[in-house]
């Protein structure tokens with residue numbers, strides 16, 4: 144009986160096949176660094192499968208005619224990120240108590256390295272963000288971008304607008320100078336004139352029937368925890384929908400089927 | 414949009430999208446350029462305009478100007494446009510709430526398939542009107558300074574009561590001016606004509622006790638002066654005396 148030859152066992156079952164074009168393995172320091180980077184990314188991707196999502200978000204196509212008006216949304220997001228970063232630095236020194244708030248801001252302005260600069264970026268960044276969010280809303284309005292299938296993204300956008308205005312309102316009190324104090328009293332009183340919920344809303348904001356010691360810390364918690372958290376979450380959802388649905392093409396751009404698919408160009412062999 | 418229009422939109426959109434460029438790096442490059450501009454503007458404003466602080470908040474103080482951040486001016490100005498007291502809740506909450514609901518629901522009542530602004534005359538006109546209205550109200554709010562000056566001549570019946578009455582009247586006038594009342598009320602030639610009623614002849618319409626009651630327990634959005642009356646009853650009495658003498 145003829146013996147059947149067994150196939151040779153693979154040399155090392157654990158080693159992966161060589162990359163094409165690199166028959167002799169990585170060469171030099173750079174080659175090894177590249178290999179290490181690639182395998183670190185592979186390691187993460189094997190456990191998270193993030194690369195698919197990233198490819199999906201980054202290599203989707205934006206339609207023909209996309210212009211500078213389409214940068215306003217990401218510019219708003221960028222202004223928000225700037226507010227978040229400068230806000231963290233301010234929070235390291237700020238003290239939300241009625242007796243210490245003003246002094247802590249004074250300390251930031253006068254003694255902390257670059258303190259007034261970061262404080263100024265945070266103050267004027269709020270104006271920039273409000274301007275950008277209104278411009279972005281105007282763009283989506285005049286381009287008809289709120290229509291099918293992007294209705295939900297418009298609704299989320301309006302919620303983001305309301306929360307951005309809430310940020311401005313709650314942040315205005317924090318320096319606790321005369322202007323911010325009295326403007327906030329009037330603002331809270333205005334909320335109080337609302338039907339049904341008005342009185343409860345203003346009582347919630349003041350943390351009681353009168354403007355007191357806890358009002359400031361309540362505004363601080365609203366300003367740096369509650370609303371920004373909600374904004375970040377909704378922003379994520381907003382951007383997910385942007386990637387999922389794609390951004391609109393400018394309304395005056397006409398869709399033209401590619402040449403070779405046009406009906407009058409297709410010839411049928413008989 | 415009916416089903417056919419929806420399908421047509423999706424088909425056209427699919428064509429335009431397939432003819433476009435990848436988000437990375439084309440759109441990312443534009444977005445990054447814009448982000449650099451935004452950052453540069455914020456940094457320039459921080460350097461040029463700084464972050465000055467006003468005097469410390471003082472609940473008993475009488476020198477304040479209740480002014481919101483500039484982008485709330487248009488809401489604040491709404492109070493000046495709608496004056497009758499019965500309608501104040503309408504101005505403070507009603508109009509903004511209705512506008513907000515209209516804004517939220519926009520995609521649900523404007524459902525036509527047309528997207529070009531020049532072929533959506535109602536939407537485009539309404540949009541331009543709202544932009545102009547907000548711009549105009551913001552301008553009004555910026556132009557209406559918070560006057561801290563009230564020049565009302567001493568009335569004859571006060572000057573006939575001797576120098577002490579005149580001094581009290583003038584002190585009261587100063588307290589009222591410094592309290593920023595003129596930001597919302599008119600006093601003769603001075604002050605803004607709203608949101609509050611004109612006080613040029615308030616003494617003829619209300620007795621001193623009623624004025625005092627209003628100052629302690631005002632209707633919104635006016636702030637209360639009860640802290641002043643406790644900390645510095647003399648100034649508070651001068652304030653009431655001055656207002657009661659305006660006839």
Ligand code: HEM
Pocket residue numbers: 212213214215216217218219220221223276279280283288289293296297298299300301303304307378381382385389390391392
């Ligand atoms: C925190 C605020 C916001 C951020 C960070 C943000 C971000 C973005 C981004 C990055 C896009 C992609 C296209 C573009 O940039 O134009 C987008 C699209 C969109 N946004 Fe916003 N947005 C915000 C607020 C709003 C507001 C206030 C509205 C409207 C009320 C809105 C409605 C829309 C709509 C309808 C689209 C789809 C536009 C299209 O497909 O052409 N967004 N947003």
